[in-house]
Amino acid sequence: MPLQDFKIYMERCSRCSYCKWVPHxxxxxxxxATICPSIAQxxxxxxxxxxxxxxxxxxxxxxxxxxxxxxxxxxxxxxDGGCDVSxxxxxxxxxxxxxxELRAKCVRDGHVIRGHMPAIQSLRREDNMMQSPKAERxxxxxxxxxxxxxxxxxxxxxxAGCRLSFDxxxxxxxxxxxxxxxxxxxxxxxxxxxxxxCGGRAYEWGYQEELARYAGRNAKAWEASGVKMVVTSCxxxxxxxxxxxxxxxxxxxxxxxxxxxxxxxxxxxxxxxxIKEVPMExxxxxxxxxxxxxxxxxxxxGVEKKVMGQLIVQDPPKEFRRGANGVYDLPxxxxxxxxxxxxxxxxxIREYAWCCGAGGxxxxxxxxxxxxxxxxxxxxxxTTGAEATVSxxxxxxxxxxxxxxxxxxxxxxxDIVELVQQAL
Amino acid sequence: MALxxxxxxxxxxxxxxxxxxxxxxVLEGYCFVWGNEMFFGDRFSPRPHAVILPGSTEEVQAIVxxxxxxxxxxxxxxxxxxxxxxAGPKGFLSIELRRMNRILEIDEKNMFxxxxxxxxxxxxxxxxxxxxxxxxxxxxxxxxxxxxxTSYIGLSSSQISAGYGGRNPLGVEWVLPDGxxxxxxxxxxxxxxxxxxxxxxxxxxxxxxxxxPSGGLGVITKAAVKLVPWYGPAKMETKGxxxxxxxxxxxxxxxxxxxxPSREKLYEAFGLINEEAIAFACxxxxxxxxxxxxxxxxxxxxxxxxxxxxxxxxxNSLALIMDASSRREMDYKEKVLEKxxxxxxxxxxxENAHGQSARFVHALTGQGGVKGVFRATGxxxxxxxxxxxxxxxxxxxxxxxxxxxxFGKRGVVLDDDDPTWLTATEENTxxxxxxxxVRYDPLDPQSIKGAAEIEAILGKLWLEKNIDIASFAxxxxxxxxxxxxxxxxxxxxxxxxxxxxxxxxxxxPNCVSESSYYIKPEEETSPQx
Numbered sequence: 001m002p003l004q005d006f007k008i009y010m011e012r013c014s015r016c017s018y019c020k021w022v023p024h025x026x027x028x029x030x031x032x033a034t035i036c037p038s039i040a041q042x043x044x045x046x047x048x049x050x051x052x053x054x055x056x057x058x059x060x061x062x063x064x065x066x067x068x069x070x071x072x073x074x075x076x077x078x079x080d081g082g083c084d085v086s087x088x089x090x091x092x093x094x095x096x097x098x099x100x101e102l103r104a105k106c107v108r109d110g111h112v113i114r115g116h117m118p119a120i121q122s123l124r125r126e127d128n129m130m131q132s133p134k135a136e137r138x139x140x141x142x143x144x145x146x147x148x149x150x151x152x153x154x155x156x157x158x159x160a161g162c163r164l165s166f167d168x169x170x171x172x173x174x175x176x177x178x179x180x181x182x183x184x185x186x187x188x189x190x191x192x193x194x195x196x197x198c199g200g201r202a203y204e205w206g207y208q209e210e211l212a213r214y215a216g217r218n219a220k221a222w223e224a225s226g227v228k229m230v231v232t233s234c235x236x237x238x239x240x241x242x243x244x245x246x247x248x249x250x251x252x253x254x255x256x257x258x259x260x261x262x263x264x265x266x267x268x269x270x271x272x273x274x275i276k277e278v279p280m281e282x283x284x285x286x287x288x289x290x291x292x293x294x295x296x297x298x299x300x301x302g303v304e305k306k307v308m309g310q311l312i313v314q315d316p317p318k319e320f321r322r323g324a325n326g327v328y329d330l331p332x333x334x335x336x337x338x339x340x341x342x343x344x345x346x347x348x349i350r351e352y353a354w355c356c357g358a359g360g361x362x363x364x365x366x367x368x369x370x371x372x373x374x375x376x377x378x379x380x381x382x383t384t385g386a387e388a389t390v391s392x393x394x395x396x397x398x399x400x401x402x403x404x405x406x407x408x409x410x411x412x413x414x415d416i417v418e419l420v421q422q423a424l
Numbered sequence: 425m426a427l428x429x430x431x432x433x434x435x436x437x438x439x440x441x442x443x444x445x446x447x448x449x450v451l452e453g454y455c456f457v458w459g460n461e462m463f464f465g466d467r468f469s470p471r472p473h474a475v476i477l478p479g480s481t482e483e484v485q486a487i488v489x490x491x492x493x494x495x496x497x498x499x500x501x502x503x504x505x506x507x508x509x510x511a512g513p514k515g516f517l518s519i520e521l522r523r524m525n526r527i528l529e530i531d532e533k534n535m536f537x538x539x540x541x542x543x544x545x546x547x548x549x550x551x552x553x554x555x556x557x558x559x560x561x562x563x564x565x566x567x568x569x570x571x572x573x574t575s576y577i578g579l580s581s582s583q584i585s586a587g588y589g590g591r592n593p594l595g596v597e598w599v600l601p602d603g604x605x606x607x608x609x610x611x612x613x614x615x616x617x618x619x620x621x622x623x624x625x626x627x628x629x630x631x632x633x634x635x636x637p638s639g640g641l642g643v644i645t646k647a648a649v650k651l652v653p654w655y656g657p658a659k660m661e662t663k664g665x666x667x668x669x670x671x672x673x674x675x676x677x678x679x680x681x682x683x684x685p686s687r688e689k690l691y692e693a694f695g696l697i698n699e700e701a702i703a704f705a706c707x708x709x710x711x712x713x714x715x716x717x718x719x720x721x722x723x724x725x726x727x728x729x730x731x732x733x734x735x736x737x738x739x740n741s742l743a744l745i746m747d748a749s750s751r752r753e754m755d756y757k758e759k760v761l762e763k764x765x766x767x768x769x770x771x772x773x774x775e776n777a778h779g780q781s782a783r784f785v786h787a788l789t790g791q792g793g794v795k796g797v798f799r800a801t802g803x804x805x806x807x808x809x810x811x812x813x814x815x816x817x818x819x820x821x822x823x824x825x826x827x828x829x830x831f832g833k834r835g836v837v838l839d840d841d842d843p844t845w846l847t848a849t850e851e852n853t854x855x856x857x858x859x860x861x862v863r864y865d866p867l868d869p870q871s872i873k874g875a876a877e878i879e880a881i882l883g884k885l886w887l888e889k890n891i892d893i894a895s896f897a898x899x900x901x902x903x904x905x906x907x908x909x910x911x912x913x914x915x916x917x918x919x920x921x922x923x924x925x926x927x928x929x930x931x932x933p934n935c936v937s938e939s940s941y942y943i944k945p946e947e948e949t950s951p952q953x
Contacts, residue, residue, distance in 0.1 A: 011467055011867050012802035014458040016794050017503050017566045021546070024565040024791045025662045025669040030527070030547045043477055043522060044445060045453035045504065058452045063468070070449035089666040090794040092722055307726055309835035310801040310865050317723045324665030351666060 003056055003105045006098040008304065010057040018090055019049035019083035022352045032347040032380055035082035037355055037373040046073040049083035049095035056102040066111045074102055075113050076369060079204050079360035080288040085323035085351045092312070092320060103206030115365025116205055123210060127196040130166035138192030140164065140171040146178050147189035149225040154189035156181070157227040161234030162197050163394040169401070170394050173415045177233055177259055180421055184271040188231075191221065200240030200289075205361040208248075211240070215250040222254050230256045233417065235290035235393045246297040258290055260331045260392050263420060267337060274423035277340035282419070283386040284332055284343060285377060285400070286353035287393035292323030323351040331392050331416055338423040344384040354380060356391070358399035374403035381411060388412040390419060427473050427517070431494040435476055435517075438486045443477035443523070451475060454518045458798075459507035461866050462805055462876055463905050469511035472518035479523040481597060481605070481645040488643065489603035491517060491936045499639040499938035502541045502568030507905070508576060508638040508941035516938045519643065521568075527551055528646065529617075535651045536594055538617050541570040541644060546789060548649075558654035560586035564790040574598075574644045575636040579810070579857055581787045582705040584698065584848040585747070586652045588810070588857070590632060591850060594620045594648035598631060601642040601932035617648035630927055634810075640942025641931060655747045667720035667795075670781040676754065677704065678746045679780040681714070681773040682765065683738055687843075690740040691818050693768040697744060698814070698848045698855070700764070702757040704747040705787035709796075710842030711738040713861070716800055717792040718782040725800070735841050737773060745787045796861075801838050803866040805875040807882055809891075810849060810857030817856040820891050821846055824860035827881050831862070836874030838863035887912060907943040 020036045027033045034040050039048040046055055055073060058064045077099065084096035106112065112120075122131040138148075140160060147154050158181065164174040181188050199214030218241070222230065232238050241256040257265075266272040300318045307313055328350045335343045348354045357363070357373030378400060381389040388411060391397055400413045427435070427446065436444050445451070448471070455469045463469070473496070478484045484500070491498045497516035501509035510518065525542035532555045537548060546565030552558050560580045562572045572578040574596060578589015586592075595611030595618065608631065610616055612624030620628055631641070656674035664670045673679050684690040690708065697706050709717075711734040712725075719725040728734065746761070748754035765771065775783075786792035797804040807824075811817055824844035832839035844860040860882065864875040885891075907921075914921025924943045929935075935945045 008867065012798075013456075014505070014794065014798045014803065015456065016458075016505055016564065016798070018794065021544075021566060023666060023669065024546045024789055025660070025671060025785060027546060027550055028659055030550045033547060033550065043443065044450050044475065045520075046450045051453040054453050054456045055449055057456070057467075058449070064448045064452060067447065067449055069445075069447040073449055085666055089669070090791075091799050306865075308729070309832060309837060309839040310863060310868070310871055311722060311726060311729075311838055311840075312801060312865070313722050313726050320721060322666045322720075 001101060003060060003098070003101040006094060006101055007057065007060060009093045009095070009098050010053040012093060013050050013053045015050055016090070017048070017050060019087045019095060021086055022348060023086050023089045026352050029347045032354070035086050035348070035352060035354070037080070037357065037369075037376070038077045040376070041369055041372060042076055047076060049087060049099065052077070052099050052102060053095060056098060059102075059105070066106070066109065071106065071111060071113060074099070074106060075361060076366055077360050078288070078355045078357060078362050078373065080355035081292045081323060082352060082355065085292055088320055088322045100204065103204075104208045107206035107208075113361065113365045116361050119364050120202060120205070120207060123197055123202055128162040128166060129197055129201055130162050132166040135193055137165050137195055138190065140174050141178065141190055141192065144175060144178055146182070148192050149189040149227060150191060150194050152189055153226055155187040155227065156189070156229045156231055157222065157225065158188050158190050159195060159230050159232040159234070159237055160190065161232055161237040161394065163398060164233055165195065167394065167398060170397060173233060173394060173397070173417055176421050177417050180272070180417070180424065181231070181262075183424070184266045186266070189227075194221065198237040198240035200236050200244055201361070203240070203244055204359070211244055212248055212250065215245045215248065215252075219250065219252045222252060227254060230254055231259055231262045232256065233259045233392075233394060233415070235287040235294065236395060239289040239294045243294060243297045258327060258392070260290075260334055260416060261327065263334055264330045267334070272424070274338050274420065276423045278338050278419055278422045279340040280388060281342045281344060281386045282335065282388045282390045282414070283346050283381050283384045284335060284349075285346070285356060285381065285389050285391040285396060286328060286350055287391055287396050288353070288355055288359060290331070290392055291326035291328055291353060292351045294326040295321045295323060296325065297321070326351065334416060334420065335390065338419055341419065341423075344386050346380050346384055348380065356393075356396035356399045358395045363395070363399060370399055371403055371406065374399045375407065378403050378407060378409065378411065382409060386411070388414050390414045390416050392416045427496065428494070431490070431496060432474065434490050434494075435474070435487065438483050438490070439476055439478055443479070444474060446474040454504070454510050454520070457504065457507055457510045458803060459805070460511055461803070461872050463507060463511065467866060469507070470514050473515045475518045475520055477520050477523050481599065484519070484599050484643050484645050485603055485605060487519060488599050488601070492602055492934045495934065495936065497936050497938045500643040501639060502571040503544065503566050505564070505567060506576070512938050512940045521643075524645065530555055530557070530651070532557065534618050536617060536648045537651055538595075538646060538648045539570060540646055541568055543569055545569050549789060552651050553654050553656065554658045556654055557651040558586065558788070559649055559651055560588065560592055561788060561790040562589070564793050567790065569649055570644055570647045573649050574632050574647055576638050577635050579847070581707060581790060581847060583857070584706055584850055585704045587650060587850045590628070590634060590636075592649045593628065593632075594618060594650065596620065596631065596644060596648070597646040599643045599645055601937035602934065633924070637939065638941035640937055640939025641928065642937055653749065655749055668778065670778050671785060672777075673780055673784050676748055677784065678754065678758070679784045680744045680761070681738065681775050681779070681783065682742045682744055682770050683773045684740040684768060684770045687740055689768045689770065690742060693764055693770050694742060694846065694848065694856070695814055696764045696768070697742070700760050702746055702760050703848060704745040706742060706744050706848040708742050708843060708846040710840070710845070711735045711741070712838070712840035712842045713796045713845070714738055714741070716796045717786060718779045722799060739841070741773060743783045743787070745784060797863060800840075801863040801865045801871070804861050804863045805879060806859045806861050807879050809886070810855070812855045814856050816891050817846065817858045819889070820844070820886055821858045823885050823889070823891075824858070824882055827878055827885070828860055828862060831874045831878050834874070836864075836870050837878065883909065883912070887916065890916065905941055907940075910943050
């Protein structure tokens, strides 16, 4: 949908500023009452969902033209969707979708962020966002002797995703995942250097064509391999495969699970037993793309009509995605099932969790802002008294690990799989 | 006219480059706001020259002094959630106070909080509840407590038990329009923040009067506001998912929707509830507001509305929330309520936990207002007045209802059957504030026109009938744009507008404190009638 189609939402923003705050009924601590990293960092209203709605409208109406400031305003945002949850707790607007389309318009009009270009060029040349040669994509699995689905038939494909494929410090997560799945008797394979990006992050940055391209390539490859299921450790990939491909009409006929969902299944089927004590108090960080952004896509093709004179309703009725139906409980259940481990919660969790800071192209174009956002999350985690923050996303993991290096803290950052491995 | 380079550099020297901008893309966020279309025929009002974000009183004072030196009009705002906060007939320097958001003190013993302008109602409530206290709620949890206490209206759903905004400020730190700092009340004699009156200058009437100067008389940089006892838990637990979060009503509270066989009976009960001082909050909202507040979407609201149940059952209804410090006190209040219902043939409308939660949360925090008024059509207009004479309010209420219904039936505004709202004020024996909520589509010129016509008709009617002129004149910033309401109402009410203008001119000799929602400094030669 072009930005023009979102004009009704932009025009109806009342500037109530709910998009800047955790839904008020969920506020527990003043210190952690805000939801939007962007306005917290940059202060001016334009750096909020409401402000971007106004900017989009102004651009469409020709009141303003592109400028470096406008682009910063649009792109200094993790697109984490917290604003969308808070706004839509009260309204029938679509701030996040509007912001996505605003970015797409920027790209279509040739106004791009310089800091994004290395990753985008890498995607176009090397099929990954990590500026690494595609030939090195499968190196993380060297020595694992895992099946290659381009040669072998397997039931389950493990899709590592760009971050885990090329971030050496995180290779242990991908390797550990494959090992524990194999140990659980899962017939698993990988695509090695043939694996390609999901296209989701580029889409989030406004490069919508890339999503369609990679949706087609992934669908074709999976179909050809005959896999029944795709499992990924990356919430971005999970959200892209399940939500964004569906959104653009390219849903694949393969079940895609996040690793936490698959581990939960294996535990319930008694194929994995968590028996060793892991005496640790941890807090769980909800990745945005596994939580509020992972809510299934709801297709709606209709029009607005008015009843009661002026009441705006959609015909046919529209279900809004309000962020509550992401994957929230399974990772927590998984952690709670580890003997000796105690889970304590941060003030901002689930659909109103504070972002790690890495999303929306911020880590690539505005690294300091990414770190500041992550720092706030780690400080929030520290208030729980936990020894470690656990996430289930390599992008969160990367940013939070980078943050911890700048802090004077004893707190550790783990991927959930690392703790599961300790409990086996 | 844009700022001169010299003026811009001087402002930059005060706050630093990071907190000042004249970038068009950024300024757009400061001229687009609820209500603009009613005055400017567009969602956008004229763009500000620049936006500046001071971080302290000293910076505000330096900015204001500089504005006087360079003849730059300025207006400060907190959350910026209404036309009066951001708009004017021409550009000015917009001072956003969001960096001034500290809770400086919560004095448990003397029950007040000292806060900066951008502490929101929701934030103060969170902190006060931990100490067994609460503040009045303001119009929404994102609204600024200081703004509503000192500068703009200050109506609140729980005002009967916590006071409306105008009754709440104690010591106040005020950067006057010319840059001088004035400390009101006990603060003025160095005796602390505990009272807004003596020892020290007691100028609340000048600072805000009944409803505040809407940014037209300098900048309030700190204020102490009253706190009242809170009988609920230190933290509220919430269940459910968005958009249907639910809280359990705490055990020391009761939430009722009361229904009556006629408007007359409802009014009688409303008066008695006020008189008996049993309410934490008491208001008439009307069936559509009830339905909107308890549903997650327009679709859901429409599904319920089509059934006709709420219109039939709750046409004459009151939402009543009661709190008590003890079981015994609650028993007493429940018995009083029982008697009132017997006398007025009232009944308790059976509401589920979700409905009760919606009423309770709205009374406590103001949350639900956006659902209740913006979601349905995109915007709403309102005219409000408040008076110690309930009977005047009821008259205004009846008139408002009739006029609104006429336009509703024509379909230009929402045909919602809602009567005008009525909320008890702290003048327990007889007072109330009333508002007519006209929900209109800000994208539909006919709808905007309809809403504006309703306001104009009602304004004229109230004026003709001499209903509550004093508060009507300043009661709602939307109506006050351009000061025209004052020109109309002043001659009927002791020429108060002349005094108001004198105050404006005396305090703002260089006419730099933008006052299009307060009163024009120069005299109107041909007042609009």
